Amino acid sequence: MIRPAAGTAAARPAAARTAAAAGTSQAETAPGSAGSGAAAAAGTSQAETAPGSAGSGAAAAGTSQAAPAAGTALRIEGVRKAFGANCVLKGVDLAVDTHQVICLIGASGSGKSTLLRCVDLLEAIDAGRVVFFGHDVTSPAVDEILVRRQMGMVFQSFNLFPHLRVLRNITLAPVKALGMTAADAEGEAMALLARFGLADKARDYPDRLSGGQQQRVAIIRALAMHPKLMLLDEVTSALDPELVGEVLDVIRELAAGGMTMLIATHEMGFARETATRVVFLEDGVIVEEGPPSQVLDAPQDERTRRFLGRVLSAGRM
Numbered sequence: 001m002i003r004p005a006a007g008t009a010a011a012r013p014a015a016a017r018t019a020a021a022a023g024t025s026q027a028e029t030a031p032g033s034a035g036s037g038a039a040a041a042a043g044t045s046q047a048e049t050a051p052g053s054a055g056s057g058a059a060a061a062g063t064s065q066a067a068p069a070a071g072t073a074l075r076i077e078g079v080r081k082a083f084g085a086n087c088v089l090k091g092v093d094l095a096v097d098t099h100q101v102i103c104l105i106g107a108s109g110s111g112k113s114t115l116l117r118c119v120d121l122l123e124a125i126d127a128g129r130v131v132f133f134g135h136d137v138t139s140p141a142v143d144e145i146l147v148r149r150q151m152g153m154v155f156q157s158f159n160l161f162p163h164l165r166v167l168r169n170i171t172l173a174p175v176k177a178l179g180m181t182a183a184d185a186e187g188e189a190m191a192l193l194a195r196f197g198l199a200d201k202a203r204d205y206p207d208r209l210s211g212g213q214q215q216r217v218a219i220i221r222a223l224a225m226h227p228k229l230m231l232l233d234e235v236t237s238a239l240d241p242e243l244v245g246e247v248l249d250v251i252r253e254l255a256a257g258g259m260t261m262l263i264a265t266h267e268m269g270f271a272r273e274t275a276t277r278v279v280f281l282e283d284g285v286i287v288e289e290g291p292p293s294q295v296l297d298a299p300q301d302e303r304t305r306r307f308l309g310r311v312l313s314a315g316r317m
């Protein structure tokens, strides 16, 4: 059963929308970081205190806590989005099956981040719909906060809460939004930290960690919410080159474990190796999609060939 929305994404101030993406309230945000996305990546919302909302995330979207059965996880249908006169998404159709890894590639400004943000309901779409495990989550009747809790969104900037230790960064949303006990949430968080080689960082503050470690914690924080879909937006772009590999390793492991993921990336080698399908976006339309071997090595469309030529000459392929 999908709960009625407290308000649409469009009707909310931007800072509230970013806080909502995280699973925590803005009050959890460090001084000076409100609206910066620190809350955004973590997990609760201003509506968190709404009676009866705690712990009902999965039920609200009509999906179970169990691992999703094979089938369609996400269907993006005719999605259009404009910012003023700038039409950024011009009718995008895309389906993601469970356990698939879809890499979105395309030039800066082509609309990759906007598409991910529309899926995560951080942007209200102008037309079309987003269907998540069979539910139209862009319907006005849907509580986007409850839907969003089932999608783990990780951004280029890690957006960890600087005033909270690593462990607390990870357990905050599961405790506040899923209603887990602190002990259970800590147990799970420690297991995740150990799985990704960060157990010894649990008691540190984020600024004691390298960029790569912080980004791995940000991914773990998203995983701690048991997402059914991970949305990763250029998660290696802010990292020094020597730190990129450790973050890509985490994503590879998630892919191997069957996590369904929609990933915007400029890492063509990673897309080639990990993606079930590569989707090339230009000017808000999907120009071409297919297996990496097809799109990256034998592109059919002249626009794809031009883009890949530029990537190649920039030494990024």
Ligand SMILES: Nc1ncnc2c1ncn2[C@@H]1O[C@H](COP(=O)(O)OP(=O)(O)OP(=O)(O)O)[C@@H](O)[C@H]1O
Pocket (backbone or CB within 6 Å): 083, 086, 088, 106, 107, 108, 109, 110, 111, 112, 113, 114, 115, 234
């Ligand atoms: N909140 C916003 N307000 C106004 N315009 C926006 C907003 N967000 C994105 N845009 C515009 O939408 C277009 C697509 O931006 P988007 O960030 O989706 O591109 P991208 O493919 O992710 O690029 P990059 O590879 O640089 O991350 C750009 O022209 C951008 O200026």
Ligand SMILES: [Mg+2]
Pocket (backbone or CB within 6 Å): 112, 113, 114, 233, 234, 264
């Ligand atoms: Mg982007």
